[in-house]
Amino acid sequence: MTYARGGAASAAPPEPLRRPPGPLVWAHADSARRGRALASLCARLRLQRPEVTVVQSGEIPPQPEATQVALPREQLTDCETFVTQVKPDVLLWASQSLRPALLHAAAGQGCTIIGLDAADAAWPTAAPRWLPDPASGALSLFSHVFTQGNAASRRLRRMGVTGPILHDAAPLLDTAPPLDCPDRLHEELAATLTGRPVWLAAHLRAEEIGDVLAAHRHAVRLAHRLLLIAVPASPRDEALISRAVRASQMRVCDWENGDLPDEYTQILLAASPDELGLWYRLAPLAFLGGSLAPGYGGQDPFEAASLGAAILYGPNVGKYLDAYSLLVEAGAARIVRDADSLGTAVSHLVAPDQAASMAHAGWDVISSRAALVDEVLALAGEALDARRSA
Known part of the structure; x- marks a missing residue:
């Protein structure tokens, strides 16, 4: 158990950790995507159990x-020295790479090890290649392993991981709680906009407003009562977008100045993303900005999907590529590349039945991951309670 196969570990022992009293959860991830998801999970754990100390390693x-x-x-x-210093009660391991000696030391201290996001892929360790592969032995130390799906579970069964510790699940995602909004304001605006098709351009960059306005003009030809809600990404973008919107010769409602939309409003201009919880609830279709213009990397699409919006986005979403790919595969998001394709997509998807189908697919993705997080938190809580009462 002393070695691992594949890559080198840290070159020197880490600085000693002064462990605080009380329960401690150690979280480890091997990628940025897993790290973001594990950070969100641990934040929820801390909300439920503020007495818990969280220690994290890897790409979190x-x-x-x-x-x-x-x-x-x-x-x-x-x-063994490291684990004796940290004394973890629970280890959340979101990594395909195994550390047999480290996992053995943690298990030897009575730590509950929960594996997350296990993929249908090899389990590399750092053992010399002439030694037997220790991966199966390391996996046997886990109390629970949550996989990305059936294929990953089959691979683990072939490696000897069977029984109730193996959970067919889904990829671990960074899904924050849905954005809030005032119920009364939502009800009033929803009543005002009854019967009108609405689409949203959220986190909009100044470089994208020309394409968004052109797309809106295109879509309005087929849906004359169509309303665009434009939400700039930043104060700098707001100033430039406001100027472009006012020069568009369309009827504009300035939300920040206290205007309310009426039957003739064609564009509602918001000042910042602060009220996106309201706009996502009112617009069944959302284009997420920072994706047509290069250099921004896109926006988190789960923010919109969790509130029932069908999603349109441009090709520049490198920061959240995994999330967009998952939603596209589920039928909840569609890529656009310019003003023409955006206008065509809005014209097609602004129909209630079309947007509803995509929104439902997005909600299925979000709800399945929420159930996974709830189950992991419940198991971690049970382990913490058992250690406290031991």
Whole structure:
């Protein structure tokens, strides 16, 4: 168990950690996507159990109430020293790469190890290639393993991971709680807009407003009562977008100045993303900005999908490519490349039945992942309670 096959571990032992009293959860991820998802999961855990200390390692982004640690070398004595210092009650392991010595040390201290996001892929370790592969032995130390689906589960069964510890699940996602909005304001605006088709351009960049306005003009030819809600991404974008909207010769409602939309309003201009929880609920179709213009990397599409919006987006979504790919595969999102394709997509999808089908697919993705997080949190809570009462 001393070695791992594949890559080198840390070159030197990490600095000693002063463990605080009380329950402690250690989270580890091997990629940015898994790291973001695990950070969200741990944030929810802290909301439910504020007494829990979170220690994180690997590719998890820094969190204000979590301690970042470096992993020790994959030598049994170093790993045992590390685990003795940290004394984790629960380890959330979102990594395809295994550290047999480290996992063995954690299990030896009575830590409950929960594997997350197991893929249908090899399980690399760092053992010399002339030694037997220790992956199966390392996986046997897990109390639970949640896979990305049936194919990943079949692979693990062939490796000897069977029984109730194996959970057919789905990819782990970074899904924050849905954005809020005032119920009364939503009811009033929904009543005002009854019967009108509405689409939203959220997190809009100034470089994209020309394409969005051209797309709106195209769609209005087929849906004369169509309303566009434009939400700039930043104050700089707001100033430039406001200027372009006012020069468009369309009827504009300036939300920030207290205007309310009427039967003749063609564009509602909001000042910032602060009220996106309201706009997502009112617009069944949303174009997510920062995606047609290069250099921004797109916006988190789960923000819109969690509130029932069908999603349109441009080709520049490198920061959230996995999330968009998942929604496209489910039928909840569609890519557009310019003003013409955006206008065509809006004209087609603004029909209630078309947008509803995509929104339902997006909600299925979000709800299945929410159920996964709930199950993991419940298992972690049970393990923490059992350690406390032991």
